[in-house]
Amino acid sequence: MSIEIDARGLPCPQPVIKTKEAYAKGKGETLVIIVSTVESRDNVARFLKHSGAEIERIEEKPGEFYIYTKEIPETGTADIKPEEYVCTPQQGGTGTTVFINKDRVGHGSDELGINLVRAFIATIKDLSVQPKAICFMNGGVKLTVKGSETLPYLKELEEKGVELLVCGTCLGYFNLKEQLGAGRISNMYDISETMLKSSKVITI
Amino acid sequence: MVFAIITFHNTHFALKAKRVLEMNGNKPEIIPVPREFSSECGFCCKVLWEEKDKTEDLLKGHCVEFDAVHRWERDEEMERQKKFRFV
Numbered sequence: 001m002s003i004e005i006d007a008r009g010l011p012c013p014q015p016v017i018k019t020k021e022a023y024a025k026g027k028g029e030t031l032v033i034i035v036s037t038v039e040s041r042d043n044v045a046r047f048l049k050h051s052g053a054e055i056e057r058i059e060e061k062p063g064e065f066y067i068y069t070k071e072i073p074e075t076g077t078a079d080i081k082p083e084e085y086v087c088t089p090q091q092g093g094t095g096t097t098v099f100i101n102k103d104r105v106g107h108g109s110d111e112l113g114i115n116l117v118r119a120f121i122a123t124i125k126d127l128s129v130q131p132k133a134i135c136f137m138n139g140g141v142k143l144t145v146k147g148s149e150t151l152p153y154l155k156e157l158e159e160k161g162v163e164l165l166v167c168g169t170c171l172g173y174f175n176l177k178e179q180l181g182a183g184r185i186s187n188m189y190d191i192s193e194t195m196l197k198s199s200k201v202i203t204i
Numbered sequence: 205m206v207f208a209i210i211t212f213h214n215t216h217f218a219l220k221a222k223r224v225l226e227m228n229g230n231k232p233e234i235i236p237v238p239r240e241f242s243s244e245c246g247f248c249c250k251v252l253w254e255e256k257d258k259t260e261d262l263l264k265g266h267c268v269e270f271d272a273v274h275r276w277e278r279d280e281e282m283e284r285q286k287k288f289r290f291v
Contacts, residue, residue, distance in 0.1 A: 038291075060289070096291050111219055115247065119236045126283060129291040149233075156284060 001029050007044075008036040008064060013085035015040040016047045023051060026072045030056070033067040037094065038199050041065040043085040063094065095132030097198040098124075100140035105204055117143065120204065121153045125160070132198065133163040135191045136183065140204075141170045145179035154182040165191050205280055208256035210263070211243035211271040218247035224266045225249070225259065232259070241274050250276070 003026045007015035015035045022031055031053070035041050041058065044067055048055055052073050059066040104113030105120065121143070124130065134157070136144055143150040144166050158164050164183025171177045171185065195201045212218040218234060225232040233250040237243045249270075251259050256273060263270055 112215065115219060115222070115234050118234065119247065122233075122235050126286075128286070128288050130288050132290050159284070160288060161290075 003029055003031050005031060005033045007040065008034055010035075010040070012039060012043060016043050016085040019044050019047055020051075023048075023053065023072055027074050028071055030071055031067075031069040033069075035065050035067070036063055038065075041067065047085060093197045093199040095198050096200045096202060097195050098131045098134045099137070099195065099201055099203045100134060100143065101137045101203065102139040103142040104139075117204065118150050118153075121150045121157070125153050125156045130157070130160060130162050131202075133165060133194050134183075135165045135167075135186075135194060136170070137167040137191065138170050139174075141166050141174065141176060144181060144183050145171075145176045146181040147179070148181065151181045158182050163194070165194060167191065205278060206253035207250050207276045207278060208253050208259065209238060209241060209274040209276045210249040210251070210259065211237055211241060211274070212245045212248070213269055213271050214245050215247055217269050218245050218249060220266075221249050221263055221268045221270065224262060224268055225251075228262055230255070230259070230262075238276060241272075241276075243271055245271075 003022050005018050005022050007018050019033050033044050035044060048069060054070040056068040056070050104110055105116035106113055144154060165186035166183040168185040168187055222232055222234050234247050235250050236246055237248040
């Protein structure tokens with residue numbers, strides 16, 4: 001028999017606590033835990049591992065994760081401290097947003113930095129995992145305009161469904177609004193909201 | 205499509221190669237070295253295979269030392285269609 005634990009929408013560490021309760025009652029049975037964030041998925045998986053239960057598989061559906069366990073061992077222990085399973089402050093968000101606020105990576109050499117940012121974008125377009133959005137601000141908007149060497153890569157990312165949000169104020173400042181080649185002109189509201197609703201923001 | 209992947213001993217040569225090729229009217233792509241090849245430098249130069257000889261000559265003519273030239277077959281369209289997931 002399988003015990004289903006619906007922990008969708010619950011803040012951390014509630015999914016772990018509910019899993020722990022089911023674990024205590026479910027010796028010899030399998031569990032299906034449904035969560036809605038990456039952090040909850042990882043926390044529940046970590047708890048199961050520490051408790052001696054084996055994960056059969058994890059299925060990912062839009063906004064949901066189904067964690068299937070093998071039979072809960074008689075010898076396993078669910079003696080955990082819930083405070084160890086508190087999520088990061090970004091709890092509730094989904095997906096990764098990349099924030100690019102200049103047209104190069106880091107400091108030291110501009111030539112190197114410009115080529116690094118190009119290489120970064122060229123690389124992520126080929127990976128099997130993609131960010132949900134890339135936000136461009138300040139000098140970063142220069143990567144999205146016609147003539148930019150990164151433009152073909154960005155177009156590919158856009159075709160794949162990665163949202164490209166380009167700061168309109170910044171394009172205006174550099175007088176590049178007419179030159180936009182990929183993404184959509186966006187504003188501080190959209191960009192801030194996208195970042196705050198992400199489970200992770202990576203700044204380049 | 206078939207490309208020539210030119211690898212270098214260090215980043216300075218990779219960037220110099222880009223400058224030299226651009227000065228001569230070429231449009232080289234500087235990309236991270238594909239995983240199947242290894243190199244001391246993380247950057248490589250990607251040009252069409254047909255342009256391999258011309259590119260090599262240009263680099264040699266401008267004293268840009270390179271490490272190796274690899275043949276890289278890649279279906280760009282298939283790459284575009286490749287499955288991925290959002291994280």
